[in-house]
Amino acid sequence: MLARMAADPKLDSGARAHFGALRARPRQAHALTLSASAEHFTPPWLLERVRRVMGAIDLDPCSCTEAQANVGAAHWYGAADDGLGRPWAGRVFINPPGDRRGALPKRFWCKLAEEVAAGNVVEVTWLAFNLAQLRTLQVDSRLLPECDVCVLRERIRFTGDSPTKDNAVLYWGPSRDRFADAFADVGTIWRGRSGRRQQLP
Numbered sequence: 001m002l003a004r005m006a007a008d009p010k011l012d013s014g015a016r017a018h019f020g021a022l023r024a025r026p027r028q029a030h031a032l033t034l035s036a037s038a039e040h041f042t043p044p045w046l047l048e049r050v051r052r053v054m055g056a057i058d059l060d061p062c063s064c065t066e067a068q069a070n071v072g073a074a075h076w077y078g079a080a081d082d083g084l085g086r087p088w089a090g091r092v093f094i095n096p097p098g099d100r101r102g103a104l105p106k107r108f109w110c111k112l113a114e115e116v117a118a119g120n121v122v123e124v125t126w127l128a129f130n131l132a133q134l135r136t137l138q139v140d141s142r143l144l145p146e147c148d149v150c151v152l153r154e155r156i157r158f159t160g161d162s163p164t165k166d167n168a169v170l171y172w173g174p175s176r177d178r179f180a181d182a183f184a185d186v187g188t189i190w191r192g193r194s195g196r197r198q199q200l201p
């Protein structure tokens with residue numbers, strides 16, 4: 001409709017330009033919610049807090065050599081390994097790769113929920129690239145209500161070529177108080193449901 005109006009010869013050039021601009025706007029807004037690439041790396045200040053909470057990172061299931069200089073996980077998988085098809089265990093840190101439709105974060109989330117339910121992953125910190133990602137994570141409704149969430153006050157400046165977004169950090173595991181302490185100075189903590197922490201259906 002907007003495309004037709006932007007090209008309608010019955011309209012004057014000003015009106016055509018107006019409808020052309022309206023047509024372009026949703027696309028721009030959408031682009032602002034996207035990661036420019038999968039390679040947006042977690043900054044050291046945030047990883048230092050993750051280590052304060054979990055002690056160490058046993059596994060980073062979506063990573064690369066460059067990111068590991070800061071993450072320093074005992075084990076990691078890269079795109080060539082495909083972390084989605086590998087076993088996960090222990091204390092996991094995840095900053096999932098983005099894609100245009102948010103499909104990859106959803107797949108990593110579903111894999112995480114399976115590994116938690118199986119008792120293989122005992123603790124996890126998940127860095128959400130933007131707040132819209134939280135909506136997509138409802139695809140598996142078991143884990144999300146159990147997580148504590150820190151909505152960060154400032155947008156993260158990721159290493160790499162991604163624009164800044166509103167970010168959140170999700171935590172599931174036994175050290176909820178430590179999570180609240182470690183992230184209190186950088187955001188607001190919302191507590192997840194309590195009582196079924198170590199048990200997912």
Ligand SMILES: C[S@@+](CC[C@H](N)C(=O)[O-])C[C@H]1O[C@@H](n2cnc3c(N)ncnc32)[C@H](O)[C@@H]1O
Nearest residue numbers: 040041042062063064067078079082083095097
């Ligand atoms: C957002 S970056 C995060 C890197 C690192 N974990 C960090 O926080 O700094 C996501 C990484 O996952 C990698 N990746 C993409 N698809 C993957 C897959 N199927 N399995 C494992 N890693 C993947 C990307 O190459 C990228 O290095």
